[in-house]
Amino acid sequence: MKAVTVVTPGGPESLVLTEVPAPVTGPGEVLIDVVAAGLNRADVQQRRGFYPPPPGASEYLGLEVSGRVAETGNGFEKGQQVVALLAGGGYAEQVAVPAGQVIPAPDGVDLVSAAGLPEVAATVYSNLFMTAQLQAGETVLIHGGAGGIGAMAIQMASAFGARVIATAGTAEKCERILALGAEEAVNYREQDFVQVAHRYRGAKVILDVMGASYLSRNVDALALGGRLVVIGLQGGKTGELDLAALMGKRASVIGTTLRSRPVEEKAEIMAQVRQHVWPLITAGKISPSIGRTFPLAEAAAAHQFFDSGVHQGKVLLTV
Missing domain, CATH: 3.40.50.720 (NAD(P)-binding Rossmann-like Domain)
Structure with missing residues (x-):
């Protein structure tokens, strides 16, 4: 599969789309075919070399994605539209995620825009x-x-x-x-x-x-x-x-931080989000705030835009 890698920690130009091994799911994990990934300030810090992923997490950037389940199991059906909170790995064509951090995408939101929801x-x-x-x-x-x-x-x-x-x-x-x-x-x-x-x-x-x-x-x-x-x-x-x-x-x-929390805590947070926030989104009281989207291959341009500070709302990368 293809994923965005950091050649050398530094500026946006250090981000390059590269062929890498596909993720292998472990027990209790869900494999997702990524449709879009959200760009967060933590990604910028990791790109600069200041925010390494927690032990065991993917080395690739990306803390949230939307996509489709690649394999039936762990309570999900193949092809089901979902969003996921990650410890890393979202800037890629596929990602393996603990099942508790994956929830169905909310009704009434297109799947690309939904990528801007999990982390925030x-x-x-x-x-x-x-x-x-x-x-x-x-x-x-x-x-x-x-x-x-x-x-x-x-x-x-x-x-x-x-x-x-x-x-x-x-x-x-x-x-x-x-x-x-x-x-x-x-x-x-x-x-x-x-x-x-x-x-x-x-x-x-x-x-x-x-x-x-x-x-x-x-x-x-x-x-x-x-x-x-x-x-x-x-x-x-x-x-x-x-x-x-x-x-x-x-x-x-x-x-507080979110990325380094135990899987069990993240699962509880995502369950609360699904119960209390998703109904407000479906009712139109909350909507994704999307500023701009870039293709995954243009991750460097997306980071340059993000670093400029002119963006309003989420910046997304589409696969």
């Missing part, structure tokens, strides 16, 4: 609802609202009855954020998200992809009993934390 839906649902316990009526602050994670978080939080504030860096992206269901969009180049959050008596939950550079301001923006969930380190990994401010608000800072 699992990330957002597990962090906002399973970890931070976001409740209807609470205010949530979402950083990077125009990206794939942000777009899903805005739609999901709004669908579950939360009040959403989201940040972005351009007026165009702020307009998109409002169209997705946010009550307020904050252009971080012109406004202070802390002041905006204070107008709502603080954010009960903050979903943050920046890390160190936003740490102190995020704590300032929290409400009493607030929960700051850090899922990305785009702004660095080491920051100063005012423990007195955190204690005074009886708040918490939680750091």
Whole structure:
């Protein structure tokens, strides 16, 4: 089969479509003929040599795919349309995945667009609802609202009855954020998200992809009993934390990752996504946020586009 390989860690030009051995399924795994794969920031970090796959995972990039089951078994029928959450290997014509991380594609979404759902839906649902316990009526602050994670978080939080504030860096992206269901969009180049959050008596939950550079301001923006969930380190990994401010608000800072979680935890997350998120997609309350698609052979161009920062929504690779 063909897969995108990293010749030498570095820029997008290091990605090359190569003939490689096809995956062999192990016990409890499902073989999928890939239709499309989602591009995530973790792929960029792995391409650069900063985010190696966990032990036992495929060395190839790609944390989510849509496709068709290649062989009947493990509760799936051959040809069944599915999506899957991966630890790696999505930038390929086939991938073998633990059955618990594979669920039927949602009704009402074409199979290519469905590739943009598993990683973002699992990330957002597990962090906002399973970890931070976001409740209807609470205010949530979402950083990077125009990206794939942000777009899903805005739609999901709004669908579950939360009040959403989201940040972005351009007026165009702020307009998109409002169209997705946010009550307020904050252009971080012109406004202070802390002041905006204070107008709502603080954010009960903050979903943050920046890390160190936003740490102190995020704590300032929290409400009493607030929960700051850090899922990305785009702004660095080491920051100063005012423990007195955190204690005074009886708040918490939680750091999570998805890729390295045990198979059993991923299976539970995907089961929750299927139960709670898929019906909202079928009902039209949440939709995939797709920015642009590229053929698998043009993975380098897709990464160059992603690195430019101009994209809104998910970038997909089609097989």
